[in-house]
Amino acid sequence: MYDVIVIGAGHAGCEAAHAAARLGSSTLLISQDLTKIAQMSCNPAIGGIAKGQIVREIDALGGLSGIITDSATLQFRMLNSSKGPAMWSPRAQCDKMSFSWNWRIALEKTSGLDLWQDTVVSITRQESNIFNVRVSMGAEFKSRSVILTAGTFLGGKLFIGENSTEGGRIGELPSNGLTEILAGAGIRTGRMKTGTPPRIDIRSLDTSRFEVQPGDTNPARFSYLPVPSPIQEMAGHPAREQRLCYIVHTNPAVHDALRAGFDRSPLFTGKIHGIGPRYCPSIEDKLRTFAGKETHQLFLEPEGFETCEYYLQGFSSSLPLEVQMNALRQIEGFENVKVFRPAYAVEYDYFDPTQLKATLESQIVENLYLAGQINGTTGYEEAAAQGLMAGINAHLKLQGKEPFILKRDQAYIGVLIDDLITKGVDEPYRMFTSRAEYRILLRQDDADLRLTELGYKIGLATEERYRLTNEKYDRVDSLVNIISSTSVKPEAVNSYLESIGSATIATAKRTSELLTRPGVTARKLLQYVPRGTQDFSSEVVDSSEIRIKYAGYIEREKKIADKILRLENLEIPENYDFSRIESLSIECRMKLNRYRPRTIAQASRISGVSPADISVLLIYFGR
Numbered sequence: 356m357y358d359v360i361v362i363g364a365g366h367a368g369c370e371a372a373h374a375a376a377r378l379g380s381s382t383l384l385i386s387q388d389l390t391k392i393a394q395m396s397c398n399p400a401i402g403g404i405a406k407g408q409i410v411r412e413i414d415a416l417g418g419l420s421g422i423i424t425d426s427a428t429l430q431f432r433m434l435n436s437s438k439g440p441a442m443w444s445p446r447a448q449c450d451k452m453s454f455s456w457n458w459r460i461a462l463e464k465t466s467g468l469d470l471w472q473d474t475v476v477s478i479t480r481q482e483s484n485i486f487n488v489r490v491s492m493g494a495e496f497k498s499r500s501v502i503l504t505a506g507t508f509l510g511g512k513l514f515i516g517e518n519s520t521e522g523g524r525i526g527e528l529p530s531n532g533l534t535e536i537l538a539g540a541g542i543r544t545g546r547m548k549t550g551t552p553p554r555i556d557i558r559s560l561d562t563s564r565f566e567v568q569p570g571d572t573n574p575a576r577f578s579y580l581p582v583p584s585p586i587q588e589m590a591g592h593p594a595r596e597q598r599l600c601y602i603v604h605t606n607p608a609v610h611d612a613l614r615a616g617f618d619r620s621p622l623f624t625g626k627i628h629g630i631g632p633r634y635c636p637s638i639e640d641k642l643r644t645f646a647g648k649e650t651h652q653l654f655l656e657p658e659g660f661e662t663c664e665y666y667l668q669g670f671s672s673s674l675p676l677e678v679q680m681n682a683l684r685q686i687e688g689f690e691n692v693k694v695f696r697p698a699y700a701v702e703y704d705y706f707d708p709t710q711l712k713a714t715l716e717s718q719i720v721e722n723l724y725l726a727g728q729i730n731g732t733t734g735y736e737e738a739a740a741q742g743l744m745a746g747i748n749a750h751l752k753l754q755g756k757e758p759f760i761l762k763r764d765q766a767y768i769g770v771l772i773d774d775l776i777t778k779g780v781d782e783p784y785r786m787f788t789s790r791a792e793y794r795i796l797l798r799q800d801d802a803d804l805r806l807t808e809l810g811y812k813i814g815l816a817t818e819e820r821y822r823l824t825n826e827k828y829d830r831v832d833s834l835v836n837i838i839s840s841t842s843v844k845p846e847a848v849n850s851y852l853e854s855i856g857s858a859t860i861a862t863a864k865r866t867s868e869l870l871t872r873p874g875v876t877a878r879k880l881l882q883y884v885p886r887g888t889q890d891f892s893s894e895v896v897d898s899s900e901i902r903i904k905y906a907g908y909i910e911r912e913k914k915i916a917d918k919i920l921r922l923e924n925l926e927i928p929e930n931y932d933f934s935r936i937e938s939l940s941i942e943c944r945m946k947l948n949r950y951r952p953r954t955i956a957q958a959s960r961i962s963g964v965s966p967a968d969i970s971v972l973l974i975y976f977g978r
Contacts, residue, residue: 357382359372360502361746363727364393367742368504369739370743374417376468378747387530400447404435409739409740428450431575432447440795444799471490484499486723502742503724504729504741508523509523511529516678517619522701523701540720546705555695556692557655601654603654615681622700623643633783653686676697713760714748751813781962800897804824835899835903838877838881838884843884871903878897927976943964945963947964
């Protein structure tokens with residue numbers, strides 16, 4: 356008998372199990388294979404645009420995804436660093452075997468959490484509202500709550516050309532029967548499709564012909580805690596050299612080889628019925644959608660520090676094996692390519708997320724929570740965030756406490772869940788910065804400021820984490836005060852200003868005034884400030900710079916957020932023809948004419964209507 360049973364040990368299941376147990380619920384995590392906990396089924400990387408922000412939010416709340424990622428990082432890059440801080444997104448290539456193993460160790464060290472290896476075959480409820488969870492070998496477990504995080508395994512089916520087989524991943528059996536049980540209870544289901552590219556033996560390639568993509572010179576990390584990372588020198592351990600990624604391109608010969616197999620593609624012959632991800636299409640989808648494009652960019656990404664296995668991002672496919680091989684050999688440097696496994700597609704069951712509460716509890720079956728890819732999302736990060744929130748709320752409800760719900764102006768996690776439960780999904784949902792109305796407020800650098808106190812109050816974030824967060828922002832406040840109250844003289848700073856093409860000064864200027872100039876960075880400028888600023892960490896310096904340099908933008912976005920909240924119930928004229936508003940995106944106009952929202956609030960919850968579109972609607976109907 357357990358308080359919470361978590362079914363599935365992917366990224367959602369791991370976060371859910373850890374959160375529920377850490378908060379004090381007796382928890383059981385059931386997985387088909389305990390050697391594949393938090394398996395990186397697709398790309399061996401965590402983070403990216405908006406996804407990196409989600410992982411930092413998970414970490415700030417007290418989840419483990421950031422810490423585990425840091426422990427297995429083999430290359431780190433801060434994406435969009437040339438843009439404003441709202442767009443900065445951390446991304447780490449990971450040693451996938453270390454990633455999975457480190458999750459296993461972390462879960463084994465979590466008090467109150469048990470693990471069990473088997474396949475769940477049924478979930479039933481007694482009149483006393485206790486769940487019975489039965490596994491294939493006959494064992495039966497009872498619980499007060501169940502969190503289902505089955506990923507792509509529910510009714511999973513794999514496709515390679517004209518061949519298909521049941522499975523959730525290649526070589527692994529699916530989970531059958533659970534979808535039918537939940538559908539019988541009234542939960543709406545559908546089918547989705549995803550895919551994965553071939554895994555390449557890097558020894559068979561001529562890498563001298565590829566563009567090299569190195570990691571950052573001074574790599575950061577995901578966790579706000581000072582946790583060890585293999586690529587950072589910490590506690591006397593030398594940093595390992597970051598592994599290289601490579602950029603390659605397709606060409607017309609590659610495309611011709613791929614098109615030769617279109618008549619045997621399950622995607623085009625009707626064998627695959629599930630909806631695929633528009634923002635991560637298969638290579639054959641790209642050729643159909645962008646028929647006139649002669650080349651597509653691909654990325655070769657290492658799967659570990661020691662292995663020669665590489666992931667070919669951008670080349671997911673369900674074409675026959677011989678077609679894949681022939682096409683790969685047409686890529687420059689791939690003439691003698693060898694693969695460890697081919698690309699394939701997987702079709703699986705998902706559940707309509709509009710039938711969920713904001714806590715991710717089912718509206719149909721009390722104390723049943725759904726999290727991860729089964730809610731129609733795609734990506735490890737989106738799954739982990741849902742698992743974390745489901746684990747927290749399953750525990751809180753059993754304790755009779757208020758639910759833990761993040762708002763859209765508090766976290767990308769809040770945007771993610773609100774989108775799912777209010778807009779639903781008509782394709783696999785992926786997070787982008789453009790989905791957030793308040794992305795300047797939801798930066799990756801200050802997730803701890805936004806969320807750690809909340810995580811500490813519910814008991815998930817540790818006292819040490821909360822203390823470190825408070826100390827960090829005390830130092831940020833201190834440095835901001837120094838910068839705002841200190842002046843620099845021309846003879847001290849003009850050489851620096853000239854070096855970056857900025858106008859020199861004739862008299863002493865406030866340091867904060869100079870910091871607002873384009874091209875001026877706090878790390879450089881503070882070298883010329885007379886008062887003690889050298890003892891501040893780079894993290895504190897960067898946070899202080901953002902607070903000063905972007906103060907006006909941050910304040911403006913806060914005002915916009917307040918305004919949008921006040922105008923939520925503004926009505927839209929009945930039968931309005933949205934095609935007349937050319938400043939709306941084409942997708943937005945189509946969706947608005949189809950769904951006919953009565954208020955701007957309703958319009959904002961329609962998939963495909965972006966925050967920019969809402970701003971346009973406010974101009975038309977908000978005055």
